[in-house]
Amino acid sequence: MKILVLGGAGYIGSHTVYELVDRGHEVLVIDNLETGHIEAVHPDAKFYRGDLRDRAFVDSVLSAEQGIDAVIHFAANSLVGESMTDPLKYYDNNLCGTKVLLESMVAHGLDKIVFSSTAATYGEPEKVPIEETDRTEPTNTYGETKLSMEKMFKWVGRAHGLRFVSLRYFNACGAHKSGKIGEAHSPETHLIPLILQVPNGKRESISIFGDDYDTKDGTCVRDYIHVTDLAAAHILAVDHLMQGGESDIFNLGNGVGFTVKEVIETARRVTGDPIPAVMAARRAGDPAKLIASSEKAKRVLGWRPEHDSLSEIIESAWNWHKNHPDGYGKQ
Numbered sequence: 001m002k003i004l005v006l007g008g009a010g011y012i013g014s015h016t017v018y019e020l021v022d023r024g025h026e027v028l029v030i031d032n033l034e035t036g037h038i039e040a041v042h043p044d045a046k047f048y049r050g051d052l053r054d055r056a057f058v059d060s061v062l063s064a065e066q067g068i069d070a071v072i073h074f075a076a077n078s079l080v081g082e083s084m085t086d087p088l089k090y091y092d093n094n095l096c097g098t099k100v101l102l103e104s105m106v107a108h109g110l111d112k113i114v115f116s117s118t119a120a121t122y123g124e125p126e127k128v129p130i131e132e133t134d135r136t137e138p139t140n141t142y143g144e145t146k147l148s149m150e151k152m153f154k155w156v157g158r159a160h161g162l163r164f165v166s167l168r169y170f171n172a173c174g175a176h177k178s179g180k181i182g183e184a185h186s187p188e189t190h191l192i193p194l195i196l197q198v199p200n201g202k203r204e205s206i207s208i209f210g211d212d213y214d215t216k217d218g219t220c221v222r223d224y225i226h227v228t229d230l231a232a233a234h235i236l237a238v239d240h241l242m243q244g245g246e247s248d249i250f251n252l253g254n255g256v257g258f259t260v261k262e263v264i265e266t267a268r269r270v271t272g273d274p275i276p277a278v279m280a281a282r283r284a285g286d287p288a289k290l291i292a293s294s295e296k297a298k299r300v301l302g303w304r305p306e307h308d309s310l311s312e313i314i315e316s317a318w319n320w321h322k323n324h325p326d327g328y329g330k331q
Contacts, residue, residue, distance in 0.1 A: 007074030009036025052097035083141035094145040129293035165237035169252040170223035175320035182320030184327030199273035210282035219260035223253035226307035253292025
């Protein structure tokens, strides 16, 4: 297949590109490198630097690259906190970029897209585990823009025959088995890389925000899913569309969930570092438990997480971070 990956220099996008290339597919990458890294792009993928909001640029790529089978869309701003202080940035990049992309796809006759969505579309969960039919009421601008993008695909589908798969996932984590690519955000907001900054000498301790939640040890429970398993799900979603499957939405998670303290304790074992933890006040808006039901993805797409051990997830992340303490910067 010939696949166009938008945001293929980012964390999950780059891992998906690696999986696609490993499986023998022809891969094109578009990324503006605002948050992505050129070093993360697979050397066998064809790279175009540009912005999805630039219709002339998108048209030029789609005109030059005939025979694209499907698009995988990762290109978006994704920091929850920033989305609340600068909401218009998120509407501009996430929604306007997707609008321009869809205009160009319709004009060039491309009718299949797999979308990187988020559990943030649900907001505060009504129940755990979360199912795809549950209420969607985002509590931040980031989740709101992702939900709006999903609705954009739906209505363009009705008007122009576009078929889409939206993948709502939970806490992406881990790194590629080769150790060549991994997670490198600035600022970093995800728990596992923040924890691993301690044994890497980047911070003195890790903060635990609240230990009085209604969970087994009082700390928040989250659903961690290895980035390579996420990549595999995107490829299965492309296969679903290529085989004539209907537009659909799927959750992706391990279905179990681990507490903050469990993640820290596992990181201590993996790294051999004491990793001091400091108690801090709860953060506003942190739900006690966020766990996905992935039964639908397993049933319809045939997806099976293969790297769902917390130890394996942290080992792969540590293998990346200890060898790349500054991400893709100076080593």
